[in-house]
Amino acid sequence: MSNQRKLDREITRRRMLTASAGIVAGTVAAGHVPALLADEQAGDVPDLDKHPWIDAHSHIWSRDVAKYPLANGNTVDNLSPPSFTDEELLALAHASGVGRVVLIHHHPYHGWDNSYLVDTAARSPRTFRVVGTVDNREPDPGRRMRAMLAQHVTGFRITPRFNEGKWLDGGMDEMWETAADTGQNMSCLIDPSHFAEVGAMCAKHPDTPVVIDHFGRIGVDGEIRDADVDALCALARHKHVAVKASAYYALGKKQAPYLDLLPMFRRVLDAYGPERVMWATDCPYQLSGENTYDDSIALVRDHMDFLSTGDRQAILRNTAERVYLFV
Numbered sequence: 001m002s003n004q005r006k007l008d009r010e011i012t013r014r015r016m017l018t019a020s021a022g023i024v025a026g027t028v029a030a031g032h033v034p035a036l037l038a039d040e041q042a043g044d045v046p047d048l049d050k051h052p053w054i055d056a057h058s059h060i061w062s063r064d065v066a067k068y069p070l071a072n073g074n075t076v077d078n079l080s081p082p083s084f085t086d087e088e089l090l091a092l093a094h095a096s097g098v099g100r101v102v103l104i105h106h107h108p109y110h111g112w113d114n115s116y117l118v119d120t121a122a123r124s125p126r127t128f129r130v131v132g133t134v135d136n137r138e139p140d141p142g143r144r145m146r147a148m149l150a151q152h153v154t155g156f157r158i159t160p161r162f163n164e165g166k167w168l169d170g171g172m173d174e175m176w177e178t179a180a181d182t183g184q185n186m187s188c189l190i191d192p193s194h195f196a197e198v199g200a201m202c203a204k205h206p207d208t209p210v211v212i213d214h215f216g217r218i219g220v221d222g223e224i225r226d227a228d229v230d231a232l233c234a235l236a237r238h239k240h241v242a243v244k245a246s247a248y249y250a251l252g253k254k255q256a257p258y259l260d261l262l263p264m265f266r267r268v269l270d271a272y273g274p275e276r277v278m279w280a281t282d283c284p285y286q287l288s289g290e291n292t293y294d295d296s297i298a299l300v301r302d303h304m305d306f307l308s309t310g311d312r313q314a315i316l317r318n319t320a321e322r323v324y325l326f327v
Helices: 005-022 037-040 086-095 115-123 141-149 172-182 192-204 214-217 225-238 261-274 293-302 311-322
Strands: 052-058 098-102 128-132 153-158 185-187 208-214 241-245 277-279
Touching: 005 037, 052 086, 052 277, 052 311, 086 172, 086 293, 098 115, 098 153, 115 128, 115 153, 141 153, 153 172, 172 185, 185 192, 192 208, 192 214, 192 225, 208 214, 208 311, 214 241, 214 261, 225 241, 225 293, 241 261, 241 311, 261 277, 261 293, 277 293, 277 311, 293 311
Parallel strands: 052 098, 098 128, 128 153, 153 185, 185 208, 208 241, 241 277
Antiparallel strands: none
């Protein structure tokens, strides 16, 4: 990436995040308390001494379907679990030392409507960032992406599930090009069969930040294949690709303490470096069966003796903090 493009990206990002706080040069009246300071006074300041870590991937939803209607024919009876709000999430997170969370749009329940996550982040902008969605088949996806940055949307979930066979068509090139300018990322929910397609997009858009969710779902059928891990590690040659080490409940043996995932985890760390790997739970699904929230973070916190203190801090905080624009 050229130095000028880096500068342009930082200016764009700072301008939009500042605008979202209502701090616009020349318009702050005397005595007015800017929104970010008001948030501080309202208590939206995570205690990073007690809760230093970032969960880079969790869903939430509300039973208030009058305000946040469900999509795809769902009703409150379809919600599973029946409720999983930001308050419920943070109660679990805080108990494990997690103070900030990246909220991931849940397309099955909310379709293309990002409003619940956006409203949640607006109430607690220091605690949450949002991975939203825009329909690349609709006009001007880049314009919508730029507008959503001011709403703390710092990534966009893309997946073949939205438009199988044509998921990279339409305005997807515009989305990747926009993300290269804004610093928002393309968060990819994909299987190993899609690694080559994503690699081609990375080559076409080398300055676009990209995140591969859940180790690319390697091991979702119970088998962790070396060829799939090889293919995931090969994507590390694209310097703006990062990997979420997440969804342990769904991979390999699918049973805590998830030690069977360590060989894959270590290979990914060797390929990407800890500065491009981030831990996440994929709650509330991490809570399925006998799995717990703390089981997830414990894999990195307690069972990876080969990590230095700095490596562990990168995986549990610094990578997500940078990639999702908390700072």
